[in-house]
Structure formats: structure tokens, C-alpha cells
Amino acid sequence: MSFDMPRRLVAEGLGTALLVGTVVGSGIMASNLTEDTALALLGNTLPTGAILVVLITILGPISGAHFNPAVTVAFALRREIGVAESLQYIIAQIIGGILGSLIAHAMFELSIIQFSQTVRTGTGQWVAEVVATFGLVATILAGVRFRADAIPWLVGLYITAAYWFTASTSFANPAVAIARGFSDTFAGIRPLDVPAFIAAELVGAVIAVLIVGWLISPSPKSTTEQTP
Template identity: 60%
Template sequence: MATFDLPRRLFAEALGTAFLLAAVVGSGIMGERLAGGNVALALLGNTLATGAALVVLITLFAPISGAHFNPAVTLVATLRRDMPWRSALAYALAQLLGAILGVWCAHAMFGEPLLQISTKLRTGPAQVFSEAVATFGLVATILGSLRFRLDFAPISIGLYIVAAYWFTASTSFANPAVTIARSLSDTFAGIAPASVPDFIFAQLAGAFVAMLTFGWLLKEEQTS
């Protein structure tokens, strides 16, 4: 299997995360414009586009960078000693930069002002808890796929996100870079900056608990 140097891995993470955010924000704008005020229909369009994009992006970029697209996933990989801290910090910065560029790309495609700040508050214990659950499930899906069905990982992750859009009150951001970038879009997919810290705390907590839980659950028994 080919190995790629750090600059190319960072570029892959930035580009993949940019396309992910373009899909999330762009499909949200399109869905809201076409749904005629039907929020459920707009969310359905947003959901399907995001899940489909994830399958393609993970398939494309996983052989290059691992297709994290998510600082919480990168943190788990680092704590599991699958990558060094220096690379992890670079990954997180690339993901954040790519996420912001992806939001701006979506704005440009739909004739929206590039620079925006969201006014959509997403607050309260239910939404924060939802983010912990959503990220726990995402990390569980990733670790389980890596352990048992690596070839199925893109589909399993995409399907999980599609489901989590609907079974969590927060619509499953499950990603600190996505959360920060979406605060820069006052559109359907936006989140007010005041809501961002609680979401990120919950996401990191959910990822950490999932890492501990599935590190134990998936550990192979030592045989004598």
C-alpha cells in the first residue's frame, strides 16, 4: 500500500473536509430553498447529501490520510497511539481550515455573502447530550469498522451519520471542525457561536468515552 508524506496527507484532510462542509451547508441551502417551508423535507435533503458525500470522500481520501475530517477522530487516533501528536495538531488545523473554506465555497455557489455569523442558537442539555451520543456512535462505528470490516467503513460511517441526523436532537454535528465552520454560516445548517463551546465539549467527551468503551470491547483475548 502506498504511503504519503505529511504535506499530502494534510492537503487531503483539508480538501476532504472542505468538500464535506460544502455538502453540508450547500445542501442545507438548497433544501431550504426548495422545501417551501417544510423543515422536515429540507432536513431530509441535507441528510442524504451529507451521508452520500461522506461515503465518497472517505473512499477517496482514506488511502491517503485516513479520511479523519474530524479533530475528535484525530484525537482518538492519537490517544490510541496510531499517530504522533505533532501530526495530529497539523491534521486538526488542516481540518478546520478546510471546513471554513468549504463553508465559503457553499456560500459562493448559492450567491450568499461569503462572511456570515450564524444566529441559530442550539442550546440546552438535550442538544448537548445529543452531541455526546452522536460522537460516541460515530467513533464506535469507526473503531468497529476498522476492527471487523475495513472495506465497509465508508458506507457504515455514511449510514450512521444519515441515521444520527434524525435520532439526535442536535442533528449530529459530531465534529469540532464542522461545528466551528458552521458557526460562520447563517443558513439552514448554521449554529450560533455561543452554542459552539458546549457542542465541542460534548463531542470530545463522547469520543473519549467511545474510545475507552470500544478499546475494551474490541480487545482481542490473549491466548496461551
């Protein structure tokens, strides 16, 4: 079953909105319920991993469930999606992500329009985003190659883990980074810090395409045959 571009773009925008709404909303809820930062992070982590399983399962058949410009760029580099199509996906993802932040604010009766004051910068943060995005794209590429049916769980579990093993808590998504710049809450990032995060995420995606793309490609079989 194939879906036309309008439906695919709505799926990408809706999925990214729900993803960001979950990230920001669970962060607000967690910070309202506890002053323990570790516990709040756990309360932010589990819903994010869970919603990814749901969103990829229900929207993947429509648009491929990228919900992430870095993932779209990775597939574009592999020529599995066209340039014009990629640009439309990315625009839908960014718009959806920003709407997700605004809706989360509305649900918790906060100011709808906000700009984060949370500083997230420095070499450690940037390296963490390269690693986080590399791992995410690697998971998707290898998952598509070997266990396409498991992609929702693979991505959800990877992000759940990466929240805790990366210094940046694994944004790994330029659309999410932009959207979180519009939220001065637990999950926010200062808009000034967003461009460096995006650059690091794209670097991680490109490295994954180069390394994992090679890794999962089978070696050419030898066609040499001995003749009597």
C-alpha cells in the first residue's frame, strides 16, 4: 500500500509533534512531581522510548516514520528518498516539532510561547550528539536490513538507553532540538545552543551512513569458476 505525499507529510508532522509533545510534556510532569533530577530524567526517558514504539508502529507504514531530519538526510544520502521529498519531510518535521512543544505547554497551562534558558553547550555535549545520532541511524539502517519488523522496538529501546549513556541525554534529532528551544522547561535547550547540536547530529548521521552502510552491504560473491 502506498500513500500520497500529503498523507505522508501529515504523518511526519503528526508523529514529530506527538514525539516532542511526549518529551516536553513528560519533562514538565516529572519536574512537577519530584525535585530529584535523576528520577525526573527517568520520568522523561520511559515515555519517550514508549511513544517511539507506538508512533513508528502506527505511522511507519504511511511515511516511513522518520520524525527526524537526520534520519531523512541519511536515507537521502543512500538515495532511498529524493531531495525534493526530503526537504518536504524536514519542513513537516520541524513544524510538527514546534507545535508539539506549544501543545505540551497548553496542556500544563504554561505560557504557550517560550524560549529556553537551559544552557547545553561544550565539547562533551557535541560529541555526545554525534554518538547519539550515529547510534540511532546505525540502529535504523541495520534494523531495516536485518529485522525490519523490529524497528519500532529497536529505536524505542535505543533512545531509552541513549538518554542515560550520553552526556546530552540524546536529542539525536534536529527537529526535536529546534522544538525544545521553544520550551523553557525540563527538556529545553537554549536556542543559541541549537545550531551546534544540529551540526553534531548531522555529522553523526553521515558517519553512520558511511560506516554502517558499508558494514551491512554484503561482499560481492566470487564468480570465478574452475573449468576442466
